[in-house]
Amino acid sequence: MFNFLKAKNFRDFHDHYIFWVKIFFLSLVIFGLLLSLFISPADYLQGDTVRIMYIHVPASWLALQIYGVMSVCGLIILVFKIRFFTLVSKSIAPIGFTFSLISLFTGSVWGQPTWGTFWTWDARLTSMLVLVVFYILYLLTWKFVSKFLLAEKLSSIIALVGLANLPIIKFSVDWWNTLHQPATIKLTETSTIHSSMLSPLIVMFLSFLAFSIIIFLIRFKLESLNLKINSNK
């Protein structure tokens, strides 16, 4: 059933199709930037500052989603000991880390003109910072624990523990009084964003996703070949 989950298949996919994935990403990101920077209207209250959202929100979503994938990988690694998921988790961690930094940075650039401050210790901002710390811990484990099996175990535990933080980030704006506004895009209710602003957001998210897939394919190939070389020694 899980026959396609072989490192070689993913390496082959990289070798054959990476060019087309790159073309796909490039067309999406050009289209997305045109939409978000030129075609979409300014907000009635924030003016052009709203355009920061088209970077900030997709980056934040991906930072959370990638960590979620890493946690699931961690669970599979710890219980079922399938090496393939170690490679996946290790390959996507730097992508999620970068997106979480982009999220914090663009957030503070937006916060300064809108709220009047770069940073404040409300529940959303603090829990997002905790996510960055979890990403750093995860990456440092692979960097500084030289025994592969130990690093695999420790990093999986870190990924799994950090899973508890994800619902806190998501629901912090509902559970507590925060300066950060509640979610605009809701799955169960109507979203409070005009369609002319929703479309650039979706396109930008898809282009960020395509970008993540490119980096993932490259890094996955690298990590799996690395592992092959080291285990043959």
Next chain:
Amino acid sequence: MNNNTKKRLYILLVSVISVLIIGKFVYETLEKNIVYFFSPSELYDITELPNGTIRIGGMVKKGSMKKKGNDFSFVVTDFKREILVNYTGIKPNLFEEGQGAVVEGILNSRTNLKATQILAKHDENYMPKEVADALKKSGDWKKKYGK
């Protein structure tokens, strides 16, 4: 599933359950302590006034903003109770009457706060100016956003 996998699955289940129980206690403690800001009514109902710097949040009451050079005074309301705020300094762009705000400072009394920092709170609504104008014109604005 072999025995070792089963064993690891049990260990994982037990640890997840214990983490959930710990998390529940942590959440209950935090719920009382992670107060980013008080609303004017919460402050009114509190038995012991907090010392030092606190934050209050609410709507800046329409017609209450008075400006004299860099000195501002305005009323923060949650439509039940009100607090008069005095502030000296620069005001953020989106800090306007009828908008949400969070004010940090020291309480002089239950209904008066000397602010050291004022922050504009942005809501989750995004729309172009034309749409906002059209909504306001047709009267749907009040129905939808209540301001």
